[in-house]
Amino acid sequence: MTISIWRYSHLVLALSSGLFLILASVTGIVLAFEPMQTATNGYNPVPLNEVRLSETIAALQQEYDEVLSFKVDQDDYILANVVTKEGDNKALYVHPKTAKVLGVPEPQHPIFSFTTNLHRSLFLKSVGRFFVGLVSFLLCLIAVTGLLLIIKRQGGLLKFFNKVQPDYFELRYHVVLGRWFLLPIILIAATGVYLSAEKFSLLPSTRVTHKIMEPEDHVDENIQASDLAIFKEITMDQVRLVTFPFSPFPEDYFELALQNRELYVHQYTGAILSEQPYPFTYLASRLSLTLHTGQGSVLWSLILLLASSSILFFIYSGFVMWRKRVKNSVGKSKFSEDESSHILLYGSETGNTNGFVLALQKGLIKAGKRVFVAPLNSYTTYKKATDIFILTSTYGEGEAPTNANKFLDKLETVVQPNQLNYSVIGFGSLSYPLYCQFAIDVAQNLRKQDNFKETLPLVKINNQAKETFLDWIEKYNQRTGERLRVEAYLPKSNFLKPKKFEVIFKTEVNVDQTFLLQLKPRKKIKFQSGDLLAYRPKEDQAPRLYSIAKYNGTLLLSIKIHEHGICSRYFSTLETGNKITANIQKNTHFHFPKKATSVTCIANGTGLAPFLGLIAENKKRIPLDLFWGGRTKASYQIYEPFLSTHLESKQLQQVHLAYSQEGTKQYIQQLLELHSKEIAEKLHNGGAIMICGSLAMHKQVLEVLDQATLTYINQPLRIFEEKGQILSDCY
The missing domain is CATH 2.40.30.10 (Translation factors)
Structure with missing residues (x-):
């Protein structure tokens, strides 16, 4: 129930703020270029941590007739307000050691000026600022709920960056990019909310109040500021702003704004007349502004640019996902549960399974059946039903989808009045260790129930393969004598044109x-x-x-x-x-793993076929071994010419063969046991394993590999499955 609340919250928040988010993202993309452009001016010729404040003050006082103030901005540029020897009042970027002119400040480019006002207030002043703050808050909630959904989908926080299950482009990259950009987006949104709250005075004051000590009456007014000990102790990277005394009279003083505090310093003695640390709200405000704008960091500006761009993709992909869910949503059945002869129950977290549910529903109706369709959580008694179909995916760590998480409990308590012929179809991906686990659990529990008779064994469908589904339909027709036709109603497949x-x-x-x-x-x-x-x-x-x-x-x-x-x-x-x-x-x-440090290919029978080409893709000649199981040496002869070529080119390192009807009469899993330590170490060092062949062989091979990794590297095989190091294509 909780995950359902997060999912619907995520959707509602996105739909309600989508237009404003598009505007904020586009303007954010434009504004991300401003700090990058400013950083290219190059007005920071030396590291400021190597320059003393006394050096800069001495250089400025020697170079100019009068110095009013200078500040150090986020790019470590020194902008001084001075009176030149010609009597002109100027603002100049200066060298921190020599005070020579490096440049003059330029007015903000009209594009950035226009975009800044649009981004901050939509040209609506206070009203606009309120809406921008509200949208920032909604974006923060969207990102947090999205983060929680990804954690749940991946099977926990520790598996956050594990391989994402293959799916259609928008859904897959909604998750992939979300893992990388949700944290920056949360920072952007949270800092936007903070800055808006500050503008509306909703936060404690950031003002610093000074209590000035009385200065000494008799001082040596010939002492130069650059000779004061305190200015020699402070390096320029600690400085934000220095305001010079208004007059040479002892009662006027230097005002220093450092990174974490403000100082009033006597201009002749160097005594600290007042020292006040900045309150937390002031430091938080400065940090929020830096994180929100990227000022002073080209790298962070680039991250903000990518994060803002990703928001546009999330809006697009989220809309596509929502439309698919709506399109595949299962509407109200024409017949009630007590009138129907065929019951269709489904479990799906993302709505992908619903396309198959709808196709089966339409096929059954076309065949003249009375059909009732509902989520698995709606399971109840069915007075006239003769057949029940269960189509379900698996969510997270082998768990039930949200709309199916009560089914197994209900199955124990609900007693059917008639015998039901049942079929279970599981949807999942072989890339995941707990492939179709919930469907397996459902099938196992149904076998234990009275009044349930299995029509066909559990079928598992890898990566939404409609071919497997159509094959199951054919087997169902053969078993029952029905003439179901569902292909016209199925979702579009990922075939290329004939x-x-x-x-x-x-x-x-x-x-x-x-x-x-x-x-x-x-x-x-x-x-x-x-x-x-x-x-x-x-x-x-x-x-x-x-x-x-x-x-x-x-x-x-x-x-x-x-x-x-x-x-x-x-x-x-x-x-x-x-x-x-x-x-x-x-x-x-099941393509060649280009980033693997080694590849171990495992096949039996005709499962060797793809490896004849995959080995040829080993251009870097990384260690690649082949394990193959067949009946006899004669079975291997049709493949030998191709593999011999690969051995000669060093694209294939070794071939290990197991013959079940000849010699030692080994099966491939027994051959693997002899090399289990070597294979486990390769996995540990970043190697990949590719398996192709029968599902029976696949299961036995995984058992051998799991035992090997537990024995030799003290890790279960699922760790490597979750990292995408085990690639399977079995049938």
């Missing part, structure tokens, strides 16, 4: 009924090893996916002929020169 490919090479079918097929695109297209070829045997059937090796600009596939496989048998009949039409699906989470 392309034509020509067969340029095909091996003979080996003893394992496996062969290699090489395809050349008829037109130039972009793809990488690890992407997927999607071939649809018929228009109304789900496409079959094949992992791609990019080899000399062509697609290389490894295909096993299945007894009842439509696509695999069709591909086995193709000859050189034949053409097919297929799609390429991007699979970015």
Whole structure:
């Protein structure tokens, strides 16, 4: 419930202040350039911590007829108000040691002047300042709620910078950029609120009140200010403002504004007549102004520029996310829960799962079913229901989405009047260690309940892959005799446009009924090893996916002929020169890890295919080993020519083979156990592991790797999974 409140608060605050935030962000971007421009003037030739105040005073008094005051600004420029020997009153930027003129202050550029007034008050004076302060406060709340949502999404504060689950562009980078810019945005907003509160006198006074000691009556008026001990002790980096005595009479004195206090100093004796520290509110006000404007720091100005720009992206991406949620929102069902024969319950934190829920709902209605749709938390008794479908994602650390977090408790207490045939579909990402964990929990609990009968085993859908969903629909139709058709209602997939490919090479079918097929695109297209070829045997059937090796600009596939496989048998009949039409699906989470210190590739059977191309991408020749499991040595022969080339080029360091039906009769997980210490140390040193093959193999390999990391480096495998060092593409 709490996370739901934060989410809706985040949305409402953003919607209510969006227009003002756009204006504030655009003007903030413009104003971020002003401190950068000022810093390029170069009026700070020496470090001020190397210059004594006495040196600067002596140089000024020697160079000019009279010195009224000077200040040190945020860029460490010294701006002096002086009377020249010609009698002219001037403001000049001067050298801290010689007092020579370095430049003269320029008036604020009209663009910056206009933008400053717009940014501060919208040209509405006090009313405008109030609105700007209010929007700053709302922005602060938006950023804080956003921060809490990211912490929850990532599974806790300690996992804040762990890999972000792949998703559509706007959602993914809303999180990615949020992790980097929410803290600067909170600082911008909080300092904006503070400065606004100060303008409306809502904070304690920052004024410093002095009580001046009586000066000595008899003093030597020939002593020069530059000879006073106190000015020799103070370096110029401590100084903000020095105001010179109005007259040579002893009752007039120097006024010094330092970084943390103010001093009144006798002009002949150097005695401190008054010393007052600045109150906290004054120091906070100065710090807020610096943090809010970036004055004196090119680096912080650049951060403010990027943070202001990111706000515009957050507004855009947040709007896209909101529209998707609205578009995918599940409306009121035509039939009530007691009238319906088919119940569709869903759990989703971001609304992505809802697209599949809507597609299934429309497909069932098209098939003539009475359908009731509701969140999992609305679970109750269903008088006439015969079938129940549960579609759910997992949130955080294997937890239920907000609208499903009460379901398991209700499942224990609600007794169904009739037997229900159930199916559970889980949505998640293999990049996360607790892949589809909540869906697993739901399926396990349903098996324990009376009056529930499983129609199909739990299916897990990786990265919203609609092909897996369509494959489940086909299996459901085969099991039940239904004729559900849902493809027309599904969300748009991430396919590229259909392309034509020509067969340029095909091996003979080996003893394992496996062969290699090489395809050349008829037109130039972009793809990488690890992407997927999607071939649809018929228009109304789900496409079959094949992992791609990019080899000399062509697609290389490894295909096993299945007894009842439509696509695999069709591909086995193709000859050189034949053409097919297929799609390429991007699979970015299984591309070559360019920042890894080493790569360990693990595959069984046809899962070796993408590695034939991925190894070729090892241009830097970092340590790369391959572990492969097959039935016999003959199984390996179709891959050997390709891998031999990689071994000769040093792009592949070693090949480790496990044969389950020959020699020592090893499975790949047993082979990995022999090298577990080496693999664990590579992971610890920043290496990556890529796994491709069957899901059964994937599970067993992860168990071996987890044991290895616990044994040799005292860390669970999930630590490396969360860092994105374990890449999987299994089926």
